Amino acid sequence: MQFKPYARTLAAALSLALVAGCSSTGGTQDGSMDGSRDGADGSGVSSGQVSGSGLGGTAGSDQQADGRIPQQRTIYFEFDSDRIRSEFEPVLAANARYLRDNGGARVVLQGHTDERGTREYNMALGERRAGAVEDFLSVQGVSPSQVEVVSYGEERPAARGQNEDAYAQNRRVVFAY
Amino acid sequence: MKPLMTAWLTACLLLLSQLAQAQANLTIEITRGNERATPIAVVPFAGGEDLPEDVAQVIHDDLERSGYFDPLPRRQMMDTPSEGDQVRYGDWRALDVRYLVVGTASRDGDGYRLRYELLDISGERRMLGEVVTASEGELRGAAHYASDQIFEAITGIRGAFSTRIAYVTSQGVGDDMQFALYVADADGRNSQQVLSSREPILSPAWSPDGGKLAYVSFETERPAIYIQDLASGQRVRASSFEGINGAPAWSPDGRRLAMSLSKDGQPEIYVMDVGSRDLQRITNDSAIDTEPSWSPDGGSLVFTSDRSGGPQLYRHDFASGEQERLTFTGNYNARGRFAPDGESLFLIHRSNNGYQVARQDLESGRLVTLSDSGSEESPSVAPNGTMVIFATQQGNSGVLGAVTADGRASFRLPSAQGDVREPAWSPFLN
Secondary structure, eight states: OOTTTTTHHHHHHHHHHHHHOOOOTTTTTTTOOOOOOOOOSSSSOOEEEEETTOOOOSSSSOOOOTTTTTTEEEEOOOOTTTOOOOHHHHHHHHHOOOOOHHHHOOHHHHHEEESOOHHHHHHHHHHHHHHHHHHHHHHHHHGGGGEEEEEEESSSSSSSSSSSHHHHHHHHHEEEE | HHHHHHHHHHHHHHHHHHTTOOOOOOEEEEEEEEEOOOEEEEEEOOOOEEEEEEEEHHHHHHHHSSSEEEEOOGOOOOOOOSSHHHHHHHHHHHTOOOEEEEOOOOEEETTEEEEEEEEEEETTEEEEEEEEEEOGGGHHHHHHHHHHHHHHHHHHOOOOOEEEEEEEEEETTTTEEEEEEEEEEEESOOOOOEEEESEEEEEEEEESSSEEEEEEEOOTOOOEEEEEEETOOEEEEEEOOOOOEEEEOTTSSSEEEEEEOTTSSEEEEEEEEEOOOOEOOOOOOOSOOOEEEEESSSSSSEEEEEETOOOEEEEEETTTEEEEOOOOSSSSSEEEEEEEESSSSEEEEETTTEEEEEEEEETTOOOOEEOOSSSOOEEEEEETSEEEEEEEETTEEEEEEETTSSSSOOOEEEBSSSSEEEEEEEEOOO
């Protein structure tokens, strides 16, 4: 697995665009990525990844009440990529808003990879993914003191199996409050 | 106390004691034999039927697993001599056997006395003859010792059957997982738990004297490098900086630990003086630098870096401070490990066939793949350089596999429970 070196810059640029109120159409630069993988739409998978569940309200993830931890706390990545996919920008925005509105809240961004490749290299790739999310939050005005990155590499798969569906569920960053 | 209560408590205590001795023994399945392996026969030892271990079978299995030998199945043996004087060489020549191992076993006080001989069939001569005494618990060890002597007498290469392997097991998914670190004999038997945790454990590394393991544990919910003394169980936390503390690798003199730390923002290679904890930074760039491995002479480190865009192996030379790229075949080469002679590297190479164990000759740069399943990681080299153990998949389970350094023979070590991975082959222990 390898990530494009410009991915972090791209993530920062995308989040800037979001702050500016644009409807981002990011990701088009990354022509090598197939953006339509099954099972990675962020809905319903990977429950139980974080503590504090049950606090979420019924509102959509981009319309959270101030005091509530956003319901959606997991975002997914493409193979070989730490690029923030546009469909997950609302999830990041909701979590960023929650952290901004709750200065005492702390979050651990848990970075994960799929099982392919070597373990310590994947540890580094998981950190890069979580780092891309950290950059995004920072650009959205979240204080660095509220955010910590911990990479789990391929050590904690959300789904078992050697198929693209399982791999897609495992390439993720989880907001652990 | 009521009898029922007592029975319940007894059951609980029994369960607890079983847990305390948790084992994760591995079994051996030969997956590919070496067509050019040397025919040998290991005759059942006279008196061996009274032993708790079939020592001749242990020797047979050791030699077969090495890939250097093709032991004759017992059912094809016409005769079962137990001493060299009884051997009718012509009979064994007719079976195409080139070497013969015979022996006797008997009780000796509280323990056992094993006598074995190695015979050269074509030369009609005795190559080895030795008596070994062992307690019951040492019987397999005594057999591995005999295998070492036999292997070296024939091949000229020091045997590595008396070595051990460390490995990690895991069960479950997501937040509900259980991890354990084990040490077992090189044949997967006699496993002992070193650590268990609900948080990940990875990257075990043997100290050069075989007495300690360094490893990464997430037990504080953050990665940290620990050093544990295997005899006493005592351990220290050697590195717990912010971010990744990973990929520990002992220097050949056992005084330093190379590692990957991301405290500077991205993973960099550092060398820690184990005594003083002083750190020396080896890499300094915005790329990932991880998976260091020492050259046998201690003069250089090989490591994985994606400074060229994807993971490739680089070498840092301590004397000159220079760093050079070593791998150019394909776009994914990672986790290099030196062969004991320092002339080649074992690594994980990605091709159209997936992630495979490969060997690259350092002089010529030529790379050959050794394994064939395509989902391999964590190669670790036997101290005599004849085999590489690695992690692979069988069905949906992680298992250990091993392949000879020439790729001709391979075997697997499946486990009865859970996934097994992260094998680390010990140095010579005797």
